[in-house]
Amino acid sequence: DAGVTQSPTHLIKTRGQHVTLRCSPISGHKSVSWYQQVLGQGPQFIFQYYEKEERGRGNFPDRFSARQFPNYSSELNVNALLLGDSALYLCASSFLTGVQPQHFGDGTRLSIL
């Protein structure tokens, strides 16, 4: 079975632009979480979605938004990009919400110039 898939794998943008990152969860998984990982640090929680509803939000500005679709795939949108948004963005899926093993995708490497 396919794991969590994310697209694109790499992306280069300039300051002020907008970006959309995509995630397809493992088949049967209904919850998707987004994390930002800066080099040398642990993943930082951005959002969790379950059954198309936001179930948790981390300490990120309103420039960050996300949504989950009826097929449980998800998009992360970031507006007005800043240099500090350069990071690896990870998507993780789990069967349900709550205390569940989260399975990560390989991430999208976002570079802001």
Added chain:
Amino acid sequence: QQPVQSPQAVILREGEDAVINCSSSKALYSVHWYRQKHGEAPVFLMILLKGGEQKGHEKISASFNEKKQQSSLYLTASQLSYSGTYFCGTGYNQGGKLIFGQGTELSVKP
């Protein structure tokens, strides 16, 4: 609120043991352990819930000390494949939000 992991880095010879600690200043509900190799996604290892249980399989196990708000990951008879960065992710309620530590870099040498 970010959990503190120790040590920050450790170098082992094949066959040696290691312990990685994860401490929280806030009451924990769950602790999740992951291993991430360079350039790859974090891989789930195990979850521990409050109650002081110990879990594990083969040579990797973990414990949860509720009194100390601490979890420890035990790697015994280390193998080259154990190399990577180990992260603990802490949960403070029944929700799915995890706060990850800064990671412990483990290198196993032949």
